[in-house]
Amino acid sequence: xxxxxxxxxxxxxxxxxxxxxxxxxxxxxxxxxxxxxxxxxxxxxxxxxxxxxxxxxxxxxxxxxxxxxxxxxxxxxxxxxxxxxxxxxxxxxxxxxxxxxxxxxxxxxxxxxxxxxxxxxxxxxxxxxxxxxxxxxxxxxxxxxxx
Amino acid sequence: xxxxxxxxxxxxxxxxxxxxxxxxxxxxxxxxxxxxxxxxxxxxxxxxxxxxxxxxxxxxxxxxxxxxxxxxxxxxxxxxxxxxxxxxxxxxxxxxxxxxxxxxxxxxxxxxxxxxxx
Numbered sequence: 001x002x003x004x005x006x007x008x009x010x011x012x013x014x015x016x017x018x019x020x021x022x023x024x025x026x027x028x029x030x031x032x033x034x035x036x037x038x039x040x041x042x043x044x045x046x047x048x049x050x051x052x053x054x055x056x057x058x059x060x061x062x063x064x065x066x067x068x069x070x071x072x073x074x075x076x077x078x079x080x081x082x083x084x085x086x087x088x089x090x091x092x093x094x095x096x097x098x099x100x101x102x103x104x105x106x107x108x109x110x111x112x113x114x115x116x117x118x119x120x121x122x123x124x125x126x127x128x129x130x131x132x133x134x135x136x137x138x139x140x141x142x143x144x145x146x147x
Numbered sequence: 148x149x150x151x152x153x154x155x156x157x158x159x160x161x162x163x164x165x166x167x168x169x170x171x172x173x174x175x176x177x178x179x180x181x182x183x184x185x186x187x188x189x190x191x192x193x194x195x196x197x198x199x200x201x202x203x204x205x206x207x208x209x210x211x212x213x214x215x216x217x218x219x220x221x222x223x224x225x226x227x228x229x230x231x232x233x234x235x236x237x238x239x240x241x242x243x244x245x246x247x248x249x250x251x252x253x254x255x256x257x258x259x260x261x262x263x264x265x
Contacts, residue, residue: 027205033186033227067206
């Protein structure tokens, strides 16, 4: 396997299946052209290291992939401030509510062990639900009203 | 005025990149009023003093095609099958609109900065 094949394989792995063959065909052609131009300038075939230098000049595979995958953010920068603020309020609210419930349960419990265990499980679930609901709501707002 | 802080240069670079990003699309659309493959687009941009990393050019061409601003077709050139791009009719309209906007902004900036086109 040549340096070019390895380079293209690293890019190909991350590309969406539907677009992969089309993008790879174009990139392969472009990179072969670059390698041939470098060979013509030197008047000989490139060594493996020289071929890698040419490929490096095109960009790190991860960077090339990231440029192809550039999409609109799930939550844009404009909404990010409100997202973090609402998320913080929601999560603090959940923690406060769960603490109150825990305090009430603890005062009536004979043993604290099961109450703590139950409270921790319930709180984690509530925090996860809170995070999911807030994030999903903002994703919908972004999709509906985002530019 | 205080001396330049170490963070000043990254900020300037980021702003410069932001400024370039919009005009880069305009430059690519300008080049593709005539059909060209990616290498020819890069060479034409470089000839106009517009630098773009090759690894960034092809994703950009693809994105512009997804936005229906460009059309492309594969064709043999020499011994190799190459992809040729050109403006779609939608792309030509967008190019004209962006050009008007760019001129309006340039005029405004020249008035604000007191600079004249050279």
